[in-house]
Amino acid sequence: MTVDLIVNPASGPAMRRVPRHERVHHASRLLRAQGATTIRATETTASGDGVRAVRAAIAAGTDRVVVWGGDGTLNEVAGALLDTGTCLGVVPGGSGNGFARGLGLPLSIDASVAVAMHGQARDIDTGLVNGRAFLNLAGVGFDAAVADRVNTRNLRRGLRPYVTSILREWRTFELQRFRLRLDDAAPLELEAHFVVVCNGQQYGHGARIAPAAAFDDGLFDVVAVPRITASRLTRHGWRLFNGTIALVPGVFTGRARHVELSQERPLPIHLDGEVVGAEVARTFDVRPRSLRVMTPGV
Numbered sequence: 001m002t003v004d005l006i007v008n009p010a011s012g013p014a015m016r017r018v019p020r021h022e023r024v025h026h027a028s029r030l031l032r033a034q035g036a037t038t039i040r041a042t043e044t045t046a047s048g049d050g051v052r053a054v055r056a057a058i059a060a061g062t063d064r065v066v067v068w069g070g071d072g073t074l075n076e077v078a079g080a081l082l083d084t085g086t087c088l089g090v091v092p093g094g095s096g097n098g099f100a101r102g103l104g105l106p107l108s109i110d111a112s113v114a115v116a117m118h119g120q121a122r123d124i125d126t127g128l129v130n131g132r133a134f135l136n137l138a139g140v141g142f143d144a145a146v147a148d149r150v151n152t153r154n155l156r157r158g159l160r161p162y163v164t165s166i167l168r169e170w171r172t173f174e175l176q177r178f179r180l181r182l183d184d185a186a187p188l189e190l191e192a193h194f195v196v197v198c199n200g201q202q203y204g205h206g207a208r209i210a211p212a213a214a215f216d217d218g219l220f221d222v223v224a225v226p227r228i229t230a231s232r233l234t235r236h237g238w239r240l241f242n243g244t245i246a247l248v249p250g251v252f253t254g255r256a257r258h259v260e261l262s263q264e265r266p267l268p269i270h271l272d273g274e275v276v277g278a279e280v281a282r283t284f285d286v287r288p289r290s291l292r293v294m295t296p297g298v
Contacts, residue, residue, distance in 0.1 A: 096204015
């Protein structure tokens with residue numbers, strides 16, 4: 001089996017077991033042990049490297065693309081794999097690994113490589129927003145501001161930078177007035193700190209913003225979170241981790257195949273944790289079963 005291996009050595013926290021500069025060698029060794037006969041490896045160093053590697057792999061007739069990286073790396077690689085039928089194997093290497101956790105993938109390197117090679121192929125939905133693909137979550141407002149702070153102002157990775165970024169943004173981020181339309185329903189006017197359109201369930205670290213979301217149901221779960229006050233944080237913050245976020249007073253939830261979202265001023269959006277340009281209005285559409293991913297067998 002020919003495997004194209006794509007590794008982002010900068011993703012996630014540093015691991016004592018596998019130093020960043022040894023990730024390609026380590027993953028290649030594990031892939032050979034699982035039956036890979038030819039391995040073409042790419043180590044990404046800049047945006048676009050993953051896309052180019054996938055296109056070259058497909059042109060050369062790859063059997064599988066295996067990615068070791070975080071949700072942002074997966075977003076880039078998977079965007080080039082959509083509707084090709086080529087299987088994607090995932091070795092979670094990010095800080096939160098929300099996509100991998102949502103699919104029930106193992107987080108250990110050895111086990112995830114085994115699933116990438118011998119798991120069960122599953123066709124899942126992806127999302128498209130203003131021409132850009134996303135796999136897991138797309139958020140506008142406070143959560144995008146937090147993602148931007150984590151990505152641009154923190155050299156460390158892990159849970160602690162997210163917590164400190166949340167606290168810092170919370171002090172200054174303004175409540176937004178959103179206009180939201182789900183499929184053909186009448187538009188809604190909402191005041192919220194952020195709105196997130198969910199294909200998957202969680203940001204990572206077990207923080208489930210859309211606990212009922214499924215990757216293959218043909219629908220988005222849409223969640224709008226009202227003003228985040230100190231009282232709401234202390235009384236209801238734990239609900240983000242036990243699947244009861246919808247019970248927080250003022251939280252809006254809905255489901256749709258097509259979503260229109262706008263607000264009064266341009267705001268950036270995060271797609272699977274990667275922040276992209278500010279816009280006033282966006283449309284989101286489900287792309288049913290457009291990505292084939294290797295998952296644990298039933």
